[in-house]
Amino acid sequence: MTLLLDRQGQLQITEDVVKAAAENGKYGKDIMALLLAEHRDQLLIIEDVIRAAARNNWKSGVDIIQLLLARRGEQIQITEDIASMLVRRYDKNLIALLLDLQRGGQIQITEDVLKAAAGNKGCGTDIITLLLHKEGDQILITEDVVKAAAEDFQSK
CATH class of the missing domain: 1.25.40 (Serine Threonine Protein Phosphatase 5, Tetratricopeptide repeat)
Incomplete structure (x- = not known):
C-alpha cells in the first residue's frame, strides 16, 4: 500500500478508498493509519466510513474506530x-x-x-x-x- 501511495502523485483519495480500508478486517487499521498520515487534509471521515468500520469484525472494527476517533474525533459527526x-x-x-x-x-x-x-x-x-x-x-x-x-x- 505504501508503494502505491508513494507513486500516486496527485491522486485523490476518495471516500470509496477510505471505506475499503475501514472494511478491511486484516489490515484495515494499518491502511487507515497510513492514509491518515499521508493524506490527512484530503480525508473526509463521514458517516459511511464509521458505519463500514462498525460492520467490520469486532477487533478490527474497534481498532479502526479508535484510530479514527483519536486522530480525527473532533471532526467526526456522530x-x-x-x-x-x-x-x-x-x-x-x-x-x-x-x-x-x-x-x-x-x-x-x-x-x-x-x-x-x-x-x-x-x-x-x-x-x-x-x-x-x-x-x-x-x-x-x-x-x-x-x-x-x-x-x-x-x-x-
Whole structure:
C-alpha cells in the first residue's frame, strides 16, 4: 500500500478508498493509519466510513474506530444512527472514548440510543451506566427504554 501511495502523485483519495480500508478486517487499521498520515487534509471521515468500520469484525472494527476517533474525533459527526450502532455492538471503553473525544454534548443520547445500548448483550448495563454518568442530566428515560432494558437485562 505504501508503494502505491508513494507513486500516486496527485491522486485523490476518495471516500470509496477510505471505506475499503475501514472494511478491511486484516489490515484495515494499518491502511487507515497510513492514509491518515499521508493524506490527512484530503480525508473526509463521514458517516459511511464509521458505519463500514462498525460492520467490520469486532477487533478490527474497534481498532479502526479508535484510530479514527483519536486522530480525527473532533471532526467526526456522530449521528443518532451511528451512536445506536456503536452502543449496540461495542464495549464501554470505546463508548467512553467516543464521549470524551466528542465532548459529550455533540452526541445526542436519545431514546433509540438508550434502547440500542440496552440491547447490547455483553455490555449493555455498563454502557447505560456510563451514559447516565456522563450525560445523566440530559437523558430522558422513557417507558420504552425501561422496557428494552428489562427485556435485555444481563445480570452480572
